Amino acid sequence: MTNNSDTSGKVVDKKYFVKTYGCQMNVYDSERIGDALEAEGYVVTADMSEADLVLLNTCHIREKAAEKVYSDIGRIKKLKLAREEAGKTMTIGVTGCVAQAEGKEIIRRAPVVDLVAGPQTYHKLPTLVADAVAGKKTVETEFEIENKFTKMPVATRAQTRSRGVAAFLTVQEGCDKFCTFCVVPYTRGSETSRSVGQVIDEAERLAAAGVREITLLGQNVNAWHGLGPSNTEWGLGELLYKLAEVDGIERLRYMTSHPIDMDEGLIAAHGELASLMPYLHLPVQAGSDKILKAMNRHHTRDDYLYVIERMRAVRPDIAISGDFIVGFPGESEADFEETLDIIRQVGYASAFSFKYSPRPGTPGAGMDDQIPADVAGERLQRLQALLNQQQLDFNKNCLDSEMDVLLEKPGKREGQLIARSPYLQSVIVDRSVGSVGDIVRVKITEAAPNSLVGISA
Numbered sequence: 253m254t255n256n257s258d259t260s261g262k263v264v265d266k267k268y269f270v271k272t273y274g275c276q277m278n279v280y281d282s283e284r285i286g287d288a289l290e291a292e293g294y295v296v297t298a299d300m301s302e303a304d305l306v307l308l309n310t311c312h313i314r315e316k317a318a319e320k321v322y323s324d325i326g327r328i329k330k331l332k333l334a335r336e337e338a339g340k341t342m343t344i345g346v347t348g349c350v351a352q353a354e355g356k357e358i359i360r361r362a363p364v365v366d367l368v369a370g371p372q373t374y375h376k377l378p379t380l381v382a383d384a385v386a387g388k389k390t391v392e393t394e395f396e397i398e399n400k401f402t403k404m405p406v407a408t409r410a411q412t413r414s415r416g417v418a419a420f421l422t423v424q425e426g427c428d429k430f431c432t433f434c435v436v437p438y439t440r441g442s443e444t445s446r447s448v449g450q451v452i453d454e455a456e457r458l459a460a461a462g463v464r465e466i467t468l469l470g471q472n473v474n475a476w477h478g479l480g481p482s483n484t485e486w487g488l489g490e491l492l493y494k495l496a497e498v499d500g501i502e503r504l505r506y507m508t509s510h511p512i513d514m515d516e517g518l519i520a521a522h523g524e525l526a527s528l529m530p531y532l533h534l535p536v537q538a539g540s541d542k543i544l545k546a547m548n549r550h551h552t553r554d555d556y557l558y559v560i561e562r563m564r565a566v567r568p569d570i571a572i573s574g575d576f577i578v579g580f581p582g583e584s585e586a587d588f589e590e591t592l593d594i595i596r597q598v599g600y601a602s603a604f605s606f607k608y609s610p611r612p613g614t615p616g617a618g619m620d621d622q623i624p625a626d627v628a629g630e631r632l633q634r635l636q637a638l639l640n641q642q643q644l645d646f647n648k649n650c651l652d653s654e655m656d657v658l659l660e661k662p663g664k665r666e667g668q669l670i671a672r673s674p675y676l677q678s679v680i681v682d683r684s685v686g687s688v689g690d691i692v693r694v695k696i697t698e699a700a701p702n703s704l705v706g707i708s709a
């Protein structure tokens with residue numbers, strides 16, 4: 253036993269710091285990694301230079317995200333050296349999708365890294381971290397048959413510390429769709445769903461910790477399926493009905509969805525379930541059938557528009573959000589115009605858009621007719637100008653309307669609170685309207701591109 257263990261063998265007085273890159277799945281994973289480390293006796297610190305253990309929970313989706321990790325490691329190395337000069341240590345770990353994709357190559361390129369652990373290995377983190385802290389360079393990127401969730405400790409942090417009033421809950425992980433631009437099927441593995449029991453159990457824990465709004469997460473969240481009571485197969489729609497019954501959970505959302513998995517049950521839930529928020533993140537990526545086919549999206553432009561039409565039939569006010577990639581190999585100016593056109597037809601409340609980034613090992617990276625960066629950059633600017641305008645229009649449309657908002661956290665200015673609208677907009681309100689966790693009715697008095705202002709209605 254070392255000085256840093258108590259009689260149970262647990263770590264004492266050790267601090268950890270997790271930096272999260274990329275998507276909400278990583279935000280959720282970082283929380284669970286925190287739970288696992290705290291169960292071992294680690295305490296979180298907000299100051300990286302104070303940390304005995306620094307974990308970078310990384311993203312591999314685009315080259316920029318992956319390269320950022322290496323430049324950050326360069327900076328963290330200086331902190332590690334400074335600690336070593338002061339007689340302390342710092343163990344550096346890389347988790348997440350860069351860890352999965354690059355494995356031991358990370359330690360070759362950045363020898364200061366002690367630990368590399370892929371997203372399907374987090375249930376083993378306590379042992380992996382202990383090995384790395386003991387000075388053994390540790391790399392674990394195996395996919396195991398069993399679901400990592402069943403092996404990770406339950407969300408202990410939710411019982412002891414507040415996660416805030418809005419939380420993520422991962423219900424599905426991995427992807428079998430193999431879009432030709434995407435690394436996810438390689439880094440997160442094949443599609444797996446968590447069981448109904450596990451999801452409800454975690455939702456109840458979150459509710460008990462004060463959570464009022466849950467966003468279900470998955471790379472392909474609407475492909476979630478599980479066995480319900482009496483062994484019937486449930487889809488995400490049924491799961492949402494069940495979650496709506498959990499005491500204390502007032503609002504539900506889910507992301508990210510694939511158009512071909514928007515089934516009737518899920519669409520109907522949007523018309524019937526009051527706690528299911530009128531917001532849908534449904535990426536189309538591109539508007540031309542030629543590019544959709546090259547991307548292996550399994551749907552056409554019209555299929556997508558038909559889903560939107562059915563969603564609006566059951567929930568006319570629904571806010572539609574999406575992801576777009578410009579400059580996919582073979583994209584002509586006419587193909588790109590079709591993307592602008594589908595954006596005009598749908599009318600997005602918000603969106604994420606990216607320049608295509610060839611990822612090693614994906615079919616897209618080897619395709620002929622790669623688009624020059626300057627052409628893609630110019631297209632991205634035009635696309636974003638349109639999307640920004642649509643977002644502002646959507647927000648302006650809310651002026652003078654009344655809506656129920658969830659008070660989430662203190663605002664930047666004294667006396668303000670930040671609330672969340674049903675359409676996922678940030679709404680700035682005066683503190684006098686209620687307390688964090690309340691859902692209050694407000695009237696919208698101002699609308700800017702990224703936020704609204706509301707007063708008590």
Ligand code: 5AD
Nearest residue numbers: 433434535575576577606607608609
């Ligand atoms: N290049 C650019 N954008 C990508 N995305 C996924 N892979 C790539 C890539 N290689 C985008 C897609 C996806 C979002 C999470 O990231 O739009 O929906």
Ligand code: SF4
Nearest residue numbers: 427429430431434436
């Ligand atoms: Fe990637 Fe396509 Fe799967 Fe989404 S559906 S995670 S874009 S492969």
